[in-house]
Amino acid sequence: xxxxxxxxxxxxxxxxxxxxxxxxxxxxxxQSFFWYRQYSGxxxxxxxxxxxxxxxxxxxxxxxxxxxxxYVSLLIRDSQPSDSATYxxxxxxxxxxxxxxxxxxxxxxVSP
Amino acid sequence: GAVVSQHPSRVICKSGxxxxxxxxxxxxxxxxxxxYRQFPKQSLMLMATSNEGSKATYEQGVEKDKFLINHAxxxxxxxxxxxxxxxxxxxxxxxxxxxxxxxxPQHFGDGTRLSIL
Numbered sequence: 001x002x003x004x005x006x007x008x009x010x011x012x013x014x015x016x017x018x019x020x021x022x023x024x025x026x027x028x029x030x031q032s033f034f035w036y037r038q039y040s041g042x043x044x045x046x047x048x049x050x051x052x053x054x055x056x057x058x059x060x061x062x063x064x065x066x067x068x069x070x071y072v073s074l075l076i077r078d079s080q081p082s083d084s085a086t087y088x089x090x091x092x093x094x095x096x097x098x099x100x101x102x103x104x105x106x107x108x109x110v111s112p
Numbered sequence: 113g114a115v116v117s118q119h120p121s122r123v124i125c126k127s128g129x130x131x132x133x134x135x136x137x138x139x140x141x142x143x144x145x146x147x148y149r150q151f152p153k154q155s156l157m158l159m160a161t162s163n164e165g166s167k168a169t170y171e172q173g174v175e176k177d178k179f180l181i182n183h184a185x186x187x188x189x190x191x192x193x194x195x196x197x198x199x200x201x202x203x204x205x206x207x208x209x210x211x212x213x214x215x216x217p218q219h220f221g222d223g224t225r226l227s228i229l
Contacts, residue, residue: 034217036220042222043205043220043221044205046217046220049217088155090218098144098161098169100146100158100218102155102156103155105155
């Protein structure tokens, strides 16, 4: 089992729809969770981070964390073509305190 | 805030050349910096973790004598690819994190695209 798993996609949604991106992790003791967006040929940029169970909202983005089920998700409301990118889930595993473990990413395609 | 600058953005050089990449945190002090490489259509692969004033911690399979890391100050880390060969061609990305605990986010530089001829 991979430490952080994401569906590679692509996830295709029409403009204006809600995009839902999911991530599961293996270490129940994981403490912090991050979502990064990476455009093709560019480096990742931080979108959101979440530490506590529940929802955290920032503009059109909502991160959801469920530690009991060991999953974290990212919702993008009113999706725009400019949101088309690969979304990386990253987890700070308890066993690797300093570093983040990244999923392979989910490619999102938003069609006009 | 939390801006990380990485230079150069692109390097093309001959096989056998050593290449130095700089990573700077511009508006914060980074006690920990990380170096990643990414091959086309693959995810990030952590190469090493760099703490200011101490030796870097390399991931399994990464040759420390080939990828020299120096973190001499709280705002600068460098990665030197020694005697680079075509198989070292990749996208190298650094990141920096504030604070000494792992739950702070990492902020990434723009990356360096290295092409070895």
